[in-house]
Amino acid sequence: MSKNGKRKKKGLVNRQGSKGLAFGALAMLFVATIVPVGMAVAADVDDGGDLFVSIKGGKIPSLSSNFKKVSYTTLSAEESDELWVMNTDGSELKKLDDMEEWECIVGEWCPDGKRILYYKVRGKPPKKPSDSTLWVIKSDGTGKKIIEGVYPPLLTRYRHPAIWSTDGNKIAYVGGDGICVVNADGSENKVIIRGELFSWTPDSKRIILSYKGIREIDVVSGLEKVLNATVPTKWISVSPDASKIAYCRHAYRPYGIYVSNIDGSELKQLTYSENDDPYWSTDSKRIAFISREEGIRCGIWVMNSDGGNQEKVVELSYEDICRLSPFGGTKYLAWSQDGSKIAYASYDSKNETTNIYTINVGKPSPIKPPAGEAPKEKPQRISGFEVLFAIAGLLAVAYLLRGKK
Numbered sequence: 001m002s003k004n005g006k007r008k009k010k011g012l013v014n015r016q017g018s019k020g021l022a023f024g025a026l027a028m029l030f031v032a033t034i035v036p037v038g039m040a041v042a043a044d045v046d047d048g049g050d051l052f053v054s055i056k057g058g059k060i061p062s063l064s065s066n067f068k069k070v071s072y073t074t075l076s077a078e079e080s081d082e083l084w085v086m087n088t089d090g091s092e093l094k095k096l097d098d099m100e101e102w103e104c105i106v107g108e109w110c111p112d113g114k115r116i117l118y119y120k121v122r123g124k125p126p127k128k129p130s131d132s133t134l135w136v137i138k139s140d141g142t143g144k145k146i147i148e149g150v151y152p153p154l155l156t157r158y159r160h161p162a163i164w165s166t167d168g169n170k171i172a173y174v175g176g177d178g179i180c181v182v183n184a185d186g187s188e189n190k191v192i193i194r195g196e197l198f199s200w201t202p203d204s205k206r207i208i209l210s211y212k213g214i215r216e217i218d219v220v221s222g223l224e225k226v227l228n229a230t231v232p233t234k235w236i237s238v239s240p241d242a243s244k245i246a247y248c249r250h251a252y253r254p255y256g257i258y259v260s261n262i263d264g265s266e267l268k269q270l271t272y273s274e275n276d277d278p279y280w281s282t283d284s285k286r287i288a289f290i291s292r293e294e295g296i297r298c299g300i301w302v303m304n305s306d307g308g309n310q311e312k313v314v315e316l317s318y319e320d321i322c323r324l325s326p327f328g329g330t331k332y333l334a335w336s337q338d339g340s341k342i343a344y345a346s347y348d349s350k351n352e353t354t355n356i357y358t359i360n361v362g363k364p365s366p367i368k369p370p371a372g373e374a375p376k377e378k379p380q381r382i383s384g385f386e387v388l389f390a391i392a393g394l395l396a397v398a399y400l401l402r403g404k405k
Helices: 015-037 318-322 385-404
Strands: 050-056 059-063 069-075 081-087 094-098 102-109 115-122 132-138 170-175 178-183 190-193 197-200 206-210 214-218 224-228 235-238 244-249 256-261 276-280 286-291 299-304 311-315 341-348 353-360
Touching: 050 069, 059 102, 059 341, 059 353, 069 102, 081 102, 081 115, 094 132, 132 170, 170 197, 178 206, 190 206, 190 214, 197 235, 206 235, 235 276, 244 276, 256 276, 256 286, 299 341, 311 353
Parallel strands: none
Antiparallel strands: 050 353, 059 069, 069 081, 081 094, 102 115, 115 132, 170 178, 178 190, 197 206, 206 214, 214 224, 235 244, 244 256, 276 286, 286 299, 299 311, 341 353
């Protein structure tokens, strides 16, 4: 037996070596066990994301769907709002409109990335319907046009701005008498149904809305169908593949995000917080949401469309969330077209700057399996734990091997 208590040939290691081997084996066994299961532990949380573009003096930003352009308002020396657009790399800055005595609220970009909706509002508060008007303008500053006819209501212009149809040929907005639809050239402006919360279907032929439950209306024929008569909601959004509807219940218990099939069937609750607003990824596989619940849930989250793999991707305090600026009036989050990033905006009142950040969330993991096969989820990341235990196991093995020399 050697002086250090080890038998180097055909013998047993000492008790310390045995403990190291046992600990290393147990650590590696633990890692091998938890990784395939997808144990729900805290994931790496991005502290704010990456700064994408900073707009000095700018407010109410709106991103184009390809993240290449941003429109926003600034206040001129004469205390009048101005509408601006630029590339997100800071180039090609251009003023699109000067509001004079009007206030400007930037709306959505058209899906083609060439046109912008915006409101002109006169008076605080406005006195009559014509003091709140809807306009369209091309991103190069040409083609400015007022949408004549049914004016947006005075009290809901901030919460319910106009929304482009997916094909860019129509605009839906909330007018004084309900949801209105107008052609993009301003023609055929009409009220189609009562209601305030709505979402276009991807075929641009129907609108899903919340009015005494969830309803669907054909924008051409006017045919109406009740999908769910019992779901009160404060948010509604159709998935890009037209298979699902996401709802958010703010003021009605039980709170949270719900998802159903497009026909209203198979309603399922995914989250249980009061203020979670859902945003579909472009491939309809994931939902991003902002949790305004104070405490550890506060922040930006991503989950699968069935509610699985819920992960906080940005840590935000309740005060941080209160500083978020909506894109185009209502949307606080925007997905990149390839589904790998999420953008959000925050106003820095101290520096009078609006900062837009992006969060890397990666591509979605499983693709839909062939018919008859069960989906195989990619294991959820066990941030920090794999590394900790793997390192401990390797150190234990290294200690053992060192002792055998």
